[in-house]
Amino acid sequence: MGKEFLNAEEASELLQINEKKLYKLAHDGDIPATKVTGKWLFPFDELVKFLNLSSLKNLKYRYKLTPSAGKLILMTGSDDPLLQLILGWFNKEYPEMLVFYSNVGSRKGLNILKNGLSHIALSHIYDPSEDSYNTEAVKKVDKNNNSFVVVNLFYRDLGFIYRDNKADSFREIADKKLKFINRPHNSGTRILADYILNREKLNPGNIAGYDKEVSTHLEIAEHIAEGKADIGIGNAFYVDLFGLNFDRVKTESFDMVLDKDFYFSEEYQCFLEFLNDETTKSSIDNFKGYSSENTGKIKI
Numbered sequence: 001m002g003k004e005f006l007n008a009e010e011a012s013e014l015l016q017i018n019e020k021k022l023y024k025l026a027h028d029g030d031i032p033a034t035k036v037t038g039k040w041l042f043p044f045d046e047l048v049k050f051l052n053l054s055s056l057k058n059l060k061y062r063y064k065l066t067p068s069a070g071k072l073i074l075m076t077g078s079d080d081p082l083l084q085l086i087l088g089w090f091n092k093e094y095p096e097m098l099v100f101y102s103n104v105g106s107r108k109g110l111n112i113l114k115n116g117l118s119h120i121a122l123s124h125i126y127d128p129s130e131d132s133y134n135t136e137a138v139k140k141v142d143k144n145n146n147s148f149v150v151v152n153l154f155y156r157d158l159g160f161i162y163r164d165n166k167a168d169s170f171r172e173i174a175d176k177k178l179k180f181i182n183r184p185h186n187s188g189t190r191i192l193a194d195y196i197l198n199r200e201k202l203n204p205g206n207i208a209g210y211d212k213e214v215s216t217h218l219e220i221a222e223h224i225a226e227g228k229a230d231i232g233i234g235n236a237f238y239v240d241l242f243g244l245n246f247d248r249v250k251t252e253s254f255d256m257v258l259d260k261d262f263y264f265s266e267e268y269q270c271f272l273e274f275l276n277d278e279t280t281k282s283s284i285d286n287f288k289g290y291s292s293e294n295t296g297k298i299k300i
Contacts, residue, residue, distance in 0.1 A: 005041040005044065071097050071266075073120065077120075077121045078105060079105075089280065093274060097270060104186065107187075107188075113141075113257060123254075124253065151298050154254055155291040156236075158189060158192065158248070158250050159247050162230060163227075163243070163245065178230040180212070181223045189233055196249070197210075224244055
């Protein structure tokens with residue numbers, strides 16, 4: 001239009017709404033506008049940006065409602081080495097399906113799911129008040145009254161990993177002056193570590209290396225095997241591979257969190273059928289520290 005500011009008639013035409021609706025949006029602060037000598041004026045460039053952002057937001061929620069135009073499953077959340085193998089097995093058996101996974105940590109994965117940008121969040125957030133996993137964390141992000149379903153993917157053992165310097169607690173780690181290697185704040189493993197540290201009435205400054213973070217369980221094992229750290233908390237997957245030792249702290253529920261609408265989709269039901277296959281469950285059970293006892297079963 002070539003104008004810096006539009007009057008109400010021009011703005012209504014640009015937005016394709018009537019002036020009454022326009023004034024309400026302006027008054028409520030829902031569109032960019034300013035009032036000068038009793039008249040509303042609308043900055044043209046800002047209105048165009050507003051339209052662009054609105055269209056992207058609409059696309060996001062439209063995507064959430066129709067998540068699989070191309071037989072696609074998007075997963076975000078916690079890191080697990082067996083999960084990556086499972087997805088590889090699934091893609092091999094169902095080549096027409098595409099599954100993409102991003103390791104961002106349990107907590108961030110739930111927020112991404114809440115914002116409609118993934119189909120499944122992978123989570124293992126411990127709730128000490130209930131001695132349970134994920135149910136309380138899901139309630140905190142589920143603002144639509146039970147719009148999410150929590151399904152167990154597998155159980156796995158989490159514990160202290162070390163080579164020569166055994167320790168059964170953070171108190172012992174501090175007393176022996178061992179160097180710890182940690183996981184990021186968004187991860188379920190870090191949430192558990194912080195809980196144990198607090199339970200033992202210690203603070204991070206008592207533990208050498210507590211602020212040193214790596215993104216995966218593989219890196220935990222590598223740092224300990226290479227002597228960059230003495231001990232860390234992780235799962236048992238890489239222990240034998242690197243010749244390390246493992247002392248279990250918790251058997252945790254590693255779960256899938258998904259929208260109820262997606263639960264009934266063709267894509268998820270295909271993945272669920274694959275998980276419930278006895279061959280898949282047997283393969284899960286063959287790995288140290290893993291169990292398929294409740295794989296595929298709904299928790300909430």
